[in-house]
Amino acid sequence: MTSPGTVVGGTLVDGIDVDLLAAAVAACPVVARLTAGPAGAGVYLPGRRVAGVAVRPQLGGDPARVAVHVVARAGVPVREVADQVRAAVGTVAPGSPVDVAVEDVEDPAAADGSP
Amino acid sequence: MSAPTTTSTATSTSSTAVATKQNAGTSTGTQLTSSQGRTTIADTVVSKIAGMAAREVNGVYRLGGGVARAFGAIRERIPGSGGPNVSQGVSVEVGETQAAVDIDIVAEYGVPIADLATGIRRNVITSLERMTGLEVVEVNISVNDVHLPTDDDAEQPQPSRVA
Numbered sequence: 296m297t298s299p300g301t302v303v304g305g306t307l308v309d310g311i312d313v314d315l316l317a318a319a320v321a322a323c324p325v326v327a328r329l330t331a332g333p334a335g336a337g338v339y340l341p342g343r344r345v346a347g348v349a350v351r352p353q354l355g356g357d358p359a360r361v362a363v364h365v366v367a368r369a370g371v372p373v374r375e376v377a378d379q380v381r382a383a384v385g386t387v388a389p390g391s392p393v394d395v396a397v398e399d400v401e402d403p404a405a406a407d408g409s410p
Numbered sequence: 411m412s413a414p415t416t417t418s419t420a421t422s423t424s425s426t427a428v429a430t431k432q433n434a435g436t437s438t439g440t441q442l443t444s445s446q447g448r449t450t451i452a453d454t455v456v457s458k459i460a461g462m463a464a465r466e467v468n469g470v471y472r473l474g475g476g477v478a479r480a481f482g483a484i485r486e487r488i489p490g491s492g493g494p495n496v497s498q499g500v501s502v503e504v505g506e507t508q509a510a511v512d513i514d515i516v517a518e519y520g521v522p523i524a525d526l527a528t529g530i531r532r533n534v535i536t537s538l539e540r541m542t543g544l545e546v547v548e549v550n551i552s553v554n555d556v557h558l559p560t561d562d563d564a565e566q567p568q569p570s571r572v573a
Contacts, residue, residue, distance in 0.1 A: 308532065335520045339529030341466040349525055 306340055308350045309359040311388040313338045317348050319383040320363055325376045327366040327401035336364045336396070350388075362394040369403040442507060442543055451542050456504050457497035460511045460549075463537035464500070464530050469521035474499030475514040475554035509544040516555040527551045 305314020321329055329347025331337050338345040349362040361384055367376045377395040384393045442449045465473055485495060499514035511534060517526055531549045538546050 335469075335522050335525075337525070339467055339469045339521070339526050341463070341533050342468060344468040349522075351525070352528065 306338075306345075308338055308340075309352050311350050311359060311361070311391065313340075313345045313348060313350060316350075316361070316384065316387045317345050319387050320348065320365065320380055323376075323379045323383050325368050325371045325379050327368050330364050330366050330398050332364045332396065332398040334364075336362060358388070358390040358392070360394065361388055361391045362396065364396045364398050366399040366401055367397050369401050373397050448506075449543075450506075451504060451544060453502050453504050454497065456502045456509050456511070456538065456542060456544065457500040459537055459541050460502060460513065460534050461497040461500045463534045464513050464515060464551075465496075467526070467529050467533050469518050469526045470530065471516045471518045471557035473513065473515055475552070504544065507545055508547050509538060509542070510548045510550075511538070511546065512550045512552070514552050514554050516557050517553050519556050519558045523553055527553075 305312050307313075317329055320326060331344070331346040336347060336349045338348060338350055347364045349364075351360045351362065353360055363380050363384060365376065365380060367373065376397055380395045381393045384391065442451070461473060464470060501512045503510045513530065513534070515530070517523055530551055534549050535546045538544060
């Protein structure tokens with residue numbers, strides 16, 4: 296997975312740095328991780344896929360629409376997840392509409408075992 | 411290099427089947443036509459670059475439709491044909507300063523096709539404009555098939571009969 300803090304500049308897609316975007320979302324305290332989900336959401340790039348974020352260009356020159364698919368931490372209200380994700384996306388892609396999909400909630404038992 | 415123009419082109423593509431440049435005609439391919447001569451780029455060049463660019467995008471299983479693949483299978487076996495055809499499933503129209511590309515692909519199962527098409531279009535346009543300087547007016551993508559994970563069992567290449 297993308298580790299936050301190490302990304303200095305990645306691939307630009309429609310003027311949005313998708314690697315920075317993924318790192319910003321993954322760094323949110325209420326986000327366990329990004330996920331492609333069953334729909335396979337992601338940015339499809341040569342040789343790789345940035346899972347969990349999708350940048351969809353809009354007609355008429357509007358800022359591209361950003362979709363973010365995340366696994367939330369247990370016990371956090373979904374509204375709060377959405378707010379934090381929107382704020383994080385806003386720092387990387389200001390002005391873009393953000394669709395947040397909470398695909399799953401992290402299993403607290405599994406989270407205790409992993410660092 | 412025309413890096414800034416390349417970025418703006420990718421931005422102006424839409425997620426619909428046809429991506430048309432907003433500013434078509436305003437920027438002509440001055441790199442290709444100068445007062446000291448004209449540079450011509452063959453169709454093969456454009457189709458190979460487009461084929462490679464489409465193929466390398468994550469989520470594309472392979473290029474070509476049913477008919478193109480059937481012909482390709484025969485073609486590869488003809489001595490002197492040069493082996494696998496890089497530009498299989500790609501057809502292009504090249505003018506003096508502009509190019510239009512049609513691509514047939516087989517997608518991998520589970521990939522959102524609209525997002526995949528956006529990714530292919532972006533990479534094809536970027537690669538072509540960077541390498542040829544041609545203005546890409548449209549990239550039409552048709553998805554002919556979806557490759558299922560279970561298909562792999564039936565497609566195992568036959569082991570070589572000689573050592």
